[in-house]
Amino acid sequence: MSVVFDRKAGEIGGDGWNLMDTQERSKCSGRSRGLVWYIGTAACLGLLYLLLLVVILSYVVNNDKATSPQGTDQLQFFTLGQTECENLTLQWIQLQKRYNKLSESTQQLQTMFSSKNAELDAIRDERDQLKMDTRNLTKEMENLTLQGIQLQKRYNKLSESTQQLQTMFSSKNAELDAIRDERDQLKMDTRNLTKEMELLQSRFNTVVTMRDELQEEVKRLNLNRTEKLCPDDWKKYNNKCYYVSAQRVSKSWDKSKKDCEDRGAHLAIINSRDEQDFVSKFYDRTWIGLSDKDLEGHWKWVDGTDLVGDGYWQEGEPNNDRNIEHCAEVSRKGGGWNDMPCSERLSWVCNLPL
Template sequence: MDDSRNLMVADTRSRYRLLSQSTVWWIGAAAACLGLLLLTVILSLVAQNGGAIRHGNKPQVCLMECENLVYNLTKDKDALRDERDQLRINASNLTKAIEVLQSQYNTVSASRDKLQEDVRRLNVSREDQLCPQGLMPFNNKCYFASAKGAAKTWEDSRKDCLERRADLVIITTKEELDFVTNLCSRTWIGLSDTQQEGKWKWVDGTDLVGVGNWHTGEPNDIGNEDCVEISPSDGKWNDVPCTEKLSWICMVP
């Protein structure tokens, strides 16, 4: 009976030992499963949070870039506005400067015109003062035209001029030629070749410069023509005998 009891006890202990080992295994397995499940959850949470962080950074980066763009555009706008304002100031200054210059120009022009008029009056006055009574001023010279119908030889005409402290007219410019041509009809001028045939000289001793203002075919010295007359129609010259009687023009240099 004791032996049977011992066998029962041993069998019970063996069963208890097997049950304990099985329980421990299941507990270990359950713990392992729980650990794996927890790790999976943790990894999942980490992955979700990481994605959220990553996705959350994109709007923030975009916002920062937009803010930088707006800042740069604002700076550019301000710079352009300042440049525009400066250009307006420069344009205003230039306009004022132009107005000042225009005013100065108008003043100078008015002064110039007044001075020119004063000079003209002074020249006229000077010519009037330079020319004795009965003589006409022209280009700072004085002229005398013989009376209408009066006529003298070339020598007598010159004598009359010398008595007036003048001499027969010397023509050296186109303006002077036109002036003399309009004074009277056929008239003596102070040109001759009495000293040397073909050597035309003015009464002041100077030689005729250039070809002169002769009529076509003149001078031809037909009949000892040593003195020169001027035609009133065209101002052309012609050599005629010095003894011919014509009107004359005197000139005071």
């Protein structure tokens, strides 16, 4: 391998310096080029050290011959070699500096290369992810396309249905307008009929009032014509006249019965709860026209009719205490009838049917 060293440029060239052909160098990165420079620099330094060693050996061998004419030539050669060696040393120092710079550049390039590789890996991962996303998006787009076709079909059907509904709506609107017109007419007729009805109702009320007044007048006239009045000091109740004995006046049952007969009436005959309440409200104890004097336990009214039903006896009555209780009284405190001795002196009530 031939080597040519340019002192001015401080560069090394040669046909054998390019350890890699042009096609291979074009394929390599900055790291390969730095490696070539490193190998070339190392070879140059080896040659320099070899040359220096040869010069030193020549100087030692020919030291004794320095005084001869040949020694003078050798001294010149040695001086030339020393100068050349100094130049080579300076160039070696420069090459060392360049080597250091190249080493730093190589490290920087190595770091950048690693960083770029990491970025490249990240980009590749991102590319793969984008490819996967693209495939997924493609599938989604295809699905959306199919859905869009289906939606379009549905939209077309809905459009047809909408048109039909619009037609029906227009028809119904026309019918609704007709119904509204008819409703308005009916409202107007109703208002008119309401006014007429109110007028007729007012007339009817007037007629009813007049009729009621006439009926009351007729009843009053009929009552004056047919009504029977009770005697003085008698009380009228349910179409009967009642005579109530005076206060602090009392008689036996037989004398009370005779007093009623003398007045053209009889001791009170009670046929209802209302009559029972009416007769008992005057005195606490009052004779009524009921007895079993003819046959014990067979109670009869003074008009000869039998007692129908259970009557309105108090609880436990009649009991015919001591076998002398054969006449009936009304006890307001007891709330019903009670059998008593007929000789007992009590108030009495007579009644007379109208």
